[in-house]
Every structure is written in C-alpha cells, then in structure tokens.
Amino acid sequence: MKRPKLRIFSILVISLLIVTSSGLVFGSWYLRRLEETVTAKFEGQKWRFPSKIYSDTYLLYVGINLRSDDLLEKLRRLGYHESQSSPKRRGEYRFQPSRGLVEIYLREFSYPTEQFKGAPVRISLQGTIITKIENLATGEEMVSLELEPELITGLYDRVWEERRVVTLTEVPPLITKAILAVEDERFYDHHGIDPVSVMRAVWVNLRSGGVVQGGSTLTQQLMKNFFLSDERTFSRKVKEAVMALIAERKYSKDQILENYLNEIYLGQRGSQGIFGIWEASQFYFSKPLSDLTVGEAALLAGLVRAPNRLSPYKSLDAATKRRNVVLVKLLDNQVITRKQYEAALRESLPQREMIKVTNDAPYYVDYLRRELAENYSNDVLTAEGLKIFTSMDLQLQKIAERSLAEGLKKLEASYPALRRRGEEDNLEGAIVVLRPQTGEIKAMVGGRSYQKSQFNRVFQAKRQPGSIFKPFVYLAALMSGGEGRKKFTPATMVEDAPFKWSYDGQDWEPGNYNDEYFGTVTFRRALEKSLNSATARIAREVGIKRVSEIAHRLGVQSPLPAVPSLSLGAAEVTPLEVAYAFSTLANNGVRARPLAVKQVTDADAKVREKRDIKVDKVLTPQLAFIMNHLLRGVLDRGTADVARRWGFTRPAAGKTGTTNDYKDAWFVGYTPDLLAVVWVGFDNKAKLGLSGAQAALPIWTEFMKRATAGTPVTDFVVPPGIRIVEIDPLSGQLATPNCSYILREAFLEGEEPTKTCPLHPVASPQVSKFD
C-alpha cells in the first residue's frame, strides 16, 4: 500500500522539480533577455534623430528695398518675439515705425562653413530702404547680415521626435531637483522600484476607487518610455519593474537620470514632438537651460505629468497652478529659499504664440527627398539628424502656393466647365520658380493640394509644351546662316500662310489659331503673335534637328523627336525643364544647373555634401539679349500683353504656350532676376479649352507682382556688339520720319538693316549705335 503512495509522492516531487527547474530556466532565460534588451538600449542608439530641411538664409544689406512687414513676418516665423523695450535677450526684436528702426537680438546659428554669432543689431530704414546696419554690441557698422534659415520640416520615420541630447552636467541642479521633487522624491534611496511609493499609491487609489496616482519611480518611467506601451496592465507593470531593477543593477543613478532628462516627452508643436529637457527649454522659453529662472525650471518640472494639458501655450492658468505646486515642493525640500520662492511666484508667464512647423512646401520637400535619395538611404535620413540646407525662399514659396490656389479657383469660377466632380480629374496646375543666375530653385508647387495628390507636376508630369517651345526655333534661326542656309534677324520678313511640310514621306500642314493668316510678317511679329505657320516655315528653313539641338543645349533633357511638329512643341517636357532652358536666356546665355539641395551637414555640423552653383556659357550674351528683347515683345504687345494691363509693368520677357488640342496651358516669364513657369491642365489630359494667356498667365502675373513687390527694378543689360535700330515693323527696314509706326529693334552688329523703309520714303534714317 505504501508503494503506490510513495510512487505518487515521487511523481509529484519530480513534477514539482521539473516545473520549478523549468520555471527557473525559463525565468533566467527571460531575465537574460530583458537584461539584453535594457543593455542594448542603454549602450546602443537610443534615439532616432530626424533630418531637418531648412530654407535659404535671408540676406539683408544696406540699400536693399525692404518691406518691414516681410521682415517682421520672417522674424515671427523664425520664432523671434516682439519686445516693448530694446531687446535684451536672443530671439527678441523691437520695431519702431515712427523712428524707422528695427532692433533684433540675433540668435546664434551654424551654417556650413560659417558660424553666425548672436548679437544685438539695429537696422535703420528710410522709407523702405535700409540705410544702416549696426552691431550694437561692438558699435560696428555692418555691410550685411543674415537671418538664420527657417526650418521647413523634418524627415522622420513614424513620429517626429525633436530632441537635443545633453549630459547631466549641462543641466542645472535646480531643474533635476525640481523634477525629482515631483516625480520621484526617493530616487537616490531605491533600487528601481519604491515599495513606499507603491503602498502610498495603492492606498490613494483604493480610497478614490480608481487609478489616480502611480507609484512608478523615475527608472520605471524611463523603462516604460524606452520599451513599453502606455497600457495600464499588471503584466506591463511587472515587466517595467523587472527592467527597472535590471537597469539600476547595471547602471548608475546619474546615467539613468541623464537618460530620463533626454527621453521625457514635454510637449507638441504641430507634427513635432518635444522631447527632452533641452528642447523643452527652447520650445517654452527660447532659452538655454542655464538661463532658466526658478519659476521657469519649476514650470518645466511640472509639465512632465501632463505636458499638453499643463502647457502654457494652452492654458496660462493651469501652467501657473502646476508651477506653484512644484515651487511649494522645492521650498519644503529646502531646495530654494523663501525669498526665491516668493520671487518665483511673482514671475509672470508671457502669453506666447506657438509657431508650428507645418511643412508649407510638401512638393518641394518631395523633390528634395528624391535628390537626397541618390546619396542617403531612408534610414540615414530619418535617424541621423542631418541638416539639409536648401535654396528655398519660404516667402516666395508661400506666394507661389497662394497664387496657384487662387488662380485655379478663379478659373473654375470664370469657366464653370472646368469644375469636375471626381477628385481624380480636378483642374490642376504647377509652378516652379528659379533664380536664373544661380539656378537656385526658390519655390516649387507641384499641384493644387498635396493632401489629395502627391504627384509633383513640376518634375514628374511630362506634358506637351506647345508654343512655349517656339523660342527655340527662333533662336536656332538667329544662329543659322552660312552653308547655304538663310540668315535670320528680328526684322527678317517671313511668310505666314498655309503650307505643307513633307517629311519622311508624310505631309504635315501646320495651321494658325482660328485659321487666321497674316501673309508676310516680321520675324518678331511671328514670335510675338505665336504664329504657327510662320514658325514652322522658319523651322523648315533652319532644320528641325538644329532646333532640337538648341533646346537640349539650353537645358531641355527629355528626348525630342526630330519631326516637323516639334517646332510647335509636339514633344513632352516637364515644367522644370522649361524653367531650366529659359533661365539660360534670362541669364544672358549662361546655363546654371538647377540647385535645390545646397549643403548637407551631419549632427556634428560636419559638412557631408556641398553642391555649388554650376554654370556653363552655352550661348553668346548677344544672342541671349536678342531673344530676351524679342520675348519682351510678347508681354509688351504680343499674346501676353494683358499682363501689363493687370499691373505687371517691370521689364520682363515671356512666352505663352497652348497645345493644339487645348489640353495644356503654359506661361514662362522672367525678369533678369526671377523666372517662373506655370502649367495648367488636367492629369488625365482632358481638354482644358483655354489658351496659355487665359489659364496660366493670370497665375504667373499674380505671382510675379507679389514676388517682386518692393524689390529693385532691373533691366536686361545690353551686351557690346548689339545695335539698337529704329525700324518700321511693317517693312522691317530703317524707319524714316514718315513712318507711322516704329520699333526699336536689337541686332547683332553688322546685321542691322541698311535700307530705309520703302513704304514711307524720303527722310534720312535714324540709327543709334550702342556698343
């Protein structure tokens, strides 16, 4: 009888041993795993640092025509705060319109290759002109000054954690003591978990009938933030406690505290989460940690519990109450004296406006991402905290966005047939803005709404350019001559009548708009009025291959089929290519490579990459000038003359573009300093039914009017070797006093007409030579 009992007992003991040893094995394996996890975090890469994209710097110099509103808006976007008295701290400014003074206490910033020191400066204005810039710290007059670039957006993985890591020695003891006072008073007395705190929390929660107080130590909070979710479950709490014990066993209190101060979440600025004590100090007070007052330190410490509810941006009252609770704690713990306590209570919290980082240029940022992807993986871009400095002018970018959005809306209001119900075939548009001299892409809007469509029409949409391609034909013609080819000048008479162009066994018959033909017109008139027949005749004379070569030379990169219809723009190009090619004309024949990314630095401010301005002289300045002079006529009296009536009166050149089937409307136009291309159409290539002058030109005009307002008026400089001659546009010959119409035309020296107008004979010619 004893044997079965013994057997059962033995089985039980053995089972128990097996279970216990299995439990021990599993437990030690699990502990080992947790330890590895904790170690990996503490000793590996703790945080991901998103790369940040910045605009170009903002240069101010003596003599610049400056709208104070623009400057103030810029300062506001940069997070500068207006001060009633002379600015005393970095990040403050004061504007005194009656005295024509703007005082700014500049912030420090490091730009690749240059470190800009924060200093108080005074800008004197006479009307809208800067007359003097002084450094108030040194008393020196300055030639120019630069405002730091604006943060456009961050490139992050899932969430944007904004933080700068600091060491414990960089954090004033008052701040750490304030945080410990409200979050974990017995931090230096426990080993990761604090039974006293737990008991107290249990007691409070039992009395209140719910979970109102936690007993987590600072180490447990760190473990939760590092590894675990916010859910309040028993298993999570156990895991958190075990990890805290492991961390306390392996690492010092100071190491844990330092990690905590860098890890904690302390607020939200739009899509940007504010993490760590350094970032919070900047976000709430625009100050380094060492400059924080007792009241400010207490406020930051108080925020840890509920950063958004207690934020002074949300409620000054709630933030003040919480700050005062922390101050009481600090007084009780004798961290501060009564005098300090009372002074801190008197500190008022200023009402401040939160400047959110909203990414106002999503299409531009996508373009940058594509450019950056050539050299940096997505992992590098989202984790290594690169700084990407770009050519973007945020002011121009906003103007471009607004002009496009408003322009398309107006078109839909004026032409209701353009309103479509389906989202997929909405009326769309794109605008790209370049500085011709440098190739810098100053603004880019790839569509009407980034939320609805991320397709960037500036560089991804290949569309027929229509008549904006014609200037390449005319340029090729001006460059032709010799080898039996006809020589063209702006005054050459060309025929504008229906004709057939036989090519490769096929006939092509280009037709004019409304089938209206003008017989014989000057070269200039044919371009200004965008006459298809005359243009095609010129292209036939020059050779279509030559036209294609010229377009490529200027900057078009897409393949261009050498067929007759190319002369009227029957190829497919992107708006960016169009901008590139025409910027060569605007820049006197010098092609400047489009430049979006200028410099990339790593987290240690070491330059990883610098892209310089690259130029190539591909055309003589004389030919470029003649083209600009011709294209100026398009705005002054050609297909785009309505822009003048709409109030854009600066010297500018441009060309309208409409495809034969009215699917695409274009306008490319430029002053010597700024070029913009506008495209309007439907993504599904439905018929738009409007010309470039009707659809794209209004948007361009609005953009240019706003973009150039207040800037100096510049004109195209006439290079040597050009003769300006007064001609009769009807005959293309030198004007006489009897000519009713005259035009000042530009010619290459030696190519100007020598005969007087046969239509209005008698008087001697009026020729002026400029060289």
Place this chain on the structure above:
Amino acid sequence: MKILQDTFSKRIYLILGLASIIGATQSCAPRPVYRRPPPSSSPPASSPKVPPAPAPSPVEEPPRTPLPQESKIREQDLKTKSPITPPAAKETVKPPLLAPPEPTTGPLPDDSSLLAKITPGTPPQRAASLRLTEEGRKLLEAGDAAKALSRLEKTIVIDSTNPYGYFYLAKTHYQLGRFKESLSFLDVAESRLSSEPFWLAEVHALRGENFRALGMSDKAEASYAQALRLNSGNRTANDALTRSQKPTQATSH
C-alpha cells in the same frame, strides 16, 4: 527679265504683307507702342512729359513720346561702354613661349580695388555685392576657399551683373582644383568685363592658369599672351612666362 520678275514679285509680296499687317492691326486693338504722333499734333494730355531729345542729325526730328509699354533700353548705361575688344580666343599664330608678345598697351594702373568702385551713384545692390566680393577675396587670400565660395556665391545672388563676383568665383574654383568650373565662370566674367582691359587681362591670365593645370599648354600660352597684350603689367601672366623661361635658361647654360 529675271530681275524684273524678282522686283515684281518682291513688290507683290510687300503689298500683300502690308495689306495683311494692316488687316491684322485693324482686327486687333491698336497698339500705341507703334504709333508715332504726327509732328503737328500735340501729345495727348495723359502722356508723360519728356524733354526733347537732342537732334542726332541736321534733319530736325519731332520729339517722340515714349509710351509705357515700349521696350526701353537703358541708354545711359550703354553710352558709357567703350569700344569692343577684338575677340581673343581665335588665335591663329601662337605666341613664342620665350619671347613675350609685344603688348598693345603698356602696364595698366592697378584697378583691383573693388571698394574704390563704390561711389555715391553706385546702385545699392552693386555696392553690397562689391563689398561681399571684397570679403570673399580676402577670405580667398587667407586660404579659406570654402568660406570664400559661400560668400562669393551671394555676390551674384545680390547683383547678377557684378563681373568681379564671377571672376573671384572662378579664382576660388581654381584654388579648389575645379578647373572646368573655373573656366565656366571666367566665360561669364569675360562677357561682362569687355570694357575693362585691366580685368579682362586678369580673366585671360586666370584662364591660362586653368589651362596649364589641365595640361593644355598651348591654350595656356595663348591666354597668357592675350593677358599681356591687354596689360603688359599683368603679374600672373608675367610670372607664368618667367616660370616657363627658367628651365629653358637652365638648360642653355
């Protein structure tokens, strides 16, 4: 007979063209830009008052009212330009290496001071651009080419017509060993410096340095020679010739 035919067809074309243009003009709104007011009539009240232009010829021409839409050329800028310098690139006869070419001008006075070019009449953007160019030049001389490049790029952003900015950008790229880029900037500088022989000589001399660095000694020699032709006192070109003379002299002894 053929001549008669040609003349006849030309006339026909002219008449047809004239008729079509007149037709076109009538079909569009009249463009005031083309219209010259009749000599007897007074300008419209809304037209801006313009002082009568100086008579260019014995035949008195009635003053023409410029209209707002007309393409205007800045004559005041143009008239200050000096005659065109003969093209330099197409050298058919190579200058001898050891015998410097006969300079067409003597040594020109030093015109390298950029700040001296700023006068009360200098447009503000040109003045600011020149000051930044000067800063860039100093940085370059101090050996900080990277910083100089950043500063000099701003000079052409402020004033794209500042030729000295392009010249020093070329010099910076040369110092950074980017000879092709340097040559591109020199092309731009040259087209904007045609009326300044001192600076044009500097452009040719630096071009010579770039060609030399690229191993294109023939082109380098031609560029140095051109620089000396413009300014026999050009130091870069003279130094280059001295350098090329030294080894030859050493072997001749």
